[in-house]
Amino acid sequence: MSTIDPTSAPSKSSQGRGWRFWVIFLALCSSLFLSAIDLASVSTALPTIIHHLNGTDSFAWVSAAYTLSCTAILPFSGKLADIFGRKATLVSALLFFTIGSAICGAAPTMSALIAGRAVQGIGSGAIQSLVLIIVADLVTLKERGMFISMTGTTWAIASAAGPFLGGAFAQYVTWRWLFYLNLPLCAFALAIVIIFLHLEKPRTEGFWKTLFAMDWIGNFLIIGSSTSVMLALTWAGVSYPWSSTHVIVPLAIGLVGLCVAMVYEVFVVENPTVPKSIFASRTAVAGYVGTFLQGGVLMIVLFYVPAYFQAVKLAKPLLSGIYFLPLMAAISPAAVAQGIIIGKTGNYKLVNLVGWGLMCLGTGLLCLLGPNTSIGVTVPIQIAAAVGIGLIYSTQFVILAPIEPTLNAQALSFMVFLRSFAQSWSVAIGATLLQNQLKHRLPPSFSSTQLSFNADISYTIIQVIPTLSEPLRTQVRTAFAESLVLLWKVCAVVCAAGFLSVFAQQSIALHEKKDARFGMKKMRRGDDSESETTRTDGLVEKDASNGLEAVGTQQDEVEASSNSSSDSELPIIIMPVNNDLDR
Numbered sequence: 001m002s003t004i005d006p007t008s009a010p011s012k013s014s015q016g017r018g019w020r021f022w023v024i025f026l027a028l029c030s031s032l033f034l035s036a037i038d039l040a041s042v043s044t045a046l047p048t049i050i051h052h053l054n055g056t057d058s059f060a061w062v063s064a065a066y067t068l069s070c071t072a073i074l075p076f077s078g079k080l081a082d083i084f085g086r087k088a089t090l091v092s093a094l095l096f097f098t099i100g101s102a103i104c105g106a107a108p109t110m111s112a113l114i115a116g117r118a119v120q121g122i123g124s125g126a127i128q129s130l131v132l133i134i135v136a137d138l139v140t141l142k143e144r145g146m147f148i149s150m151t152g153t154t155w156a157i158a159s160a161a162g163p164f165l166g167g168a169f170a171q172y173v174t175w176r177w178l179f180y181l182n183l184p185l186c187a188f189a190l191a192i193v194i195i196f197l198h199l200e201k202p203r204t205e206g207f208w209k210t211l212f213a214m215d216w217i218g219n220f221l222i223i224g225s226s227t228s229v230m231l232a233l234t235w236a237g238v239s240y241p242w243s244s245t246h247v248i249v250p251l252a253i254g255l256v257g258l259c260v261a262m263v264y265e266v267f268v269v270e271n272p273t274v275p276k277s278i279f280a281s282r283t284a285v286a287g288y289v290g291t292f293l294q295g296g297v298l299m300i301v302l303f304y305v306p307a308y309f310q311a312v313k314l315a316k317p318l319l320s321g322i323y324f325l326p327l328m329a330a331i332s333p334a335a336v337a338q339g340i341i342i343g344k345t346g347n348y349k350l351v352n353l354v355g356w357g358l359m360c361l362g363t364g365l366l367c368l369l370g371p372n373t374s375i376g377v378t379v380p381i382q383i384a385a386a387v388g389i390g391l392i393y394s395t396q397f398v399i400l401a402p403i404e405p406t407l408n409a410q411a412l413s414f415m416v417f418l419r420s421f422a423q424s425w426s427v428a429i430g431a432t433l434l435q436n437q438l439k440h441r442l443p444p445s446f447s448s449t450q451l452s453f454n455a456d457i458s459y460t461i462i463q464v465i466p467t468l469s470e471p472l473r474t475q476v477r478t479a480f481a482e483s484l485v486l487l488w489k490v491c492a493v494v495c496a497a498g499f500l501s502v503f504a505q506q507s508i509a510l511h512e513k514k515d516a517r518f519g520m521k522k523m524r525r526g527d528d529s530e531s532e533t534t535r536t537d538g539l540v541e542k543d544a545s546n547g548l549e550a551v552g553t554q555q556d557e558v559e560a561s562s563n564s565s566s567d568s569e570l571p572i573i574i575m576p577v578n579n580d581l582d583r
Contacts, residue, residue, distance in 0.1 A: 135147050236428050275407065
């Protein structure tokens with residue numbers, strides 16, 4: 001059977017897609033919205049939550065439990081999606097997120113809240129990876145710029161609304177509604193996914209045989225080692241000093257375990273969760289490095305810019321969300337712009353360079369923020385950083401361009417895993433750096449009477465500063481602003497490293513292939529102008545020259561469809577097809 005050069009076929013206009021495609025895409029965006037708004041709203045309301053539940057000593061676990069479970073599930077979720085299908089895995093993820101939200105909303109203690117956040121994290125991690133994987137199944141890499149822009153816009157809108165919701169509920173209603181609000185949103189997303197998300201699923205040899213064939217040892221090594229590392233990072237600098245055995249031992253065990261897991265995945269297991277082929281290109285490796293660095297910087301900015309407004313500018317939670325809006329709102333148009341630019345030009349390398357440059361500039365300018373800085377000055381600084389963050393969404397192109405679409409699920413899951421893992425590191429390191437700076441900069445009179453140094457100082461201070469009298473209040477505000485400068489400097493250096501990593505990338509043409517094992521089920525005729533060629537290697541390539549479906553012999557078709565539960569084994573003829581409607 002002849003094949004078509006995947007880079008030569010013209011792109012398909014989004015206007016040619018059927019209504020079922022857009023309903024499915026709405027389901028994906030709705031699911032992603034849940035994950036994003038939860039992350040953004042909780043960070044703004046966190047000081048209030050800690051105060052109400054008397055959880056200063058365990059503050060770090062509210063975010064750590066979430067990121068720990070979110071990170072640990074990510075590589076596993078990609079493999080589950082390959083074996084059991086995208087729909088079943090996404091529905092399970094939404095159910096986990098719903099249950100976790102209910103637990104958090106009803107939590108009477110910090111322990112219950114932390115448990116709920118862990119359950120939420122499992123759902124959120126799988127949602128993030130599944131959305132990217134399903135979009136990759138439905139849309140070729142060359143066309144994907146606009147759709148990545150849409151998912152990025154969804155994330156940005158939710159992130160912009162999150163601080164408002166977090167601040168408003170924490171200040172005027174109750175923080176519990178931050179979690180209860182997820183319940184109707186989850187019900188809406190579940191309904192759309194269950195009713196409309198009809199995708200192909202590979203044939204398996206039976207549930208139990210498939211279950212036992214999974215890479216359980218590799219997943220155990222990855223999940224266990226990741227958990228050990230993040231436990232150490234959660235304790236480091238807050239519950240125990242970095243030199244404590246409580247930190248060193250789990251950190252060492254986790255890092256060694258991750259190395260063992262990588263060796264096992266590359267050289268031992270036949271069907272690995274993280275195949276070595278996703279690292280075969282230096283371009284993909286550079287993309288993974290950029291993803292890790294961006295994840296770390298993003299989490300520090302999301303956590304500590306609102307903390308600056310609340311501690312230094314004495315803004316209440318709702319007002320801090322308003323002050324934080326320029327950063328969250330500017331990410332969306334930047335994400336749209338990068339998708340359009342890359343979709344039109346294919347030049348992801350230039351977009352990455354500009355993105356990292358703006359992130360470096362924005363985080364560097366954050367060093368100028370002090371107690372006397374006007375709110376107007378913070379706006380362009382936040383926008384510079386936000387535009388850079390939006391443009392760096394293009395790391396997905398860097399990672400996927402060198403590999404075959406059949407590796408999309410593993411590559412995207414590992415990409416999100418790295419981003420989440422970096423966020424865990426950045427939260428722990430950021431908290432430690434800020435805590436150490438505050439211990440040295442706070443006035444002795446304040447430190448000795450107001451604080452317990454067994455707790456996290458930064459979030460304790462936020463609640464205490466408004467009650468102080470002058471001049472002590474100004475001194476503490478100044479100390480907090482000066483302590484944050486070190487975090488901004490570290491972020492600027494990390495962004496500079498990200499900028500340099502772009503030079504390791506090669507300019508690879510964006511292909512027009514898709515994985516034939518997944519995607520929409522059999523299509524109706526007559527609604528589309530473009531066709532696809534199903535190859536014997538399990539890929540789909542587009543043939544837009546005449547709007548016909550080009551196929552081969554019966555033998556070729558049987559080979560191509562052996563892994564799909566909806567394909568036909570009858571002789572194939574050339575006929576018009578519709579690529580976007582379910583049968």
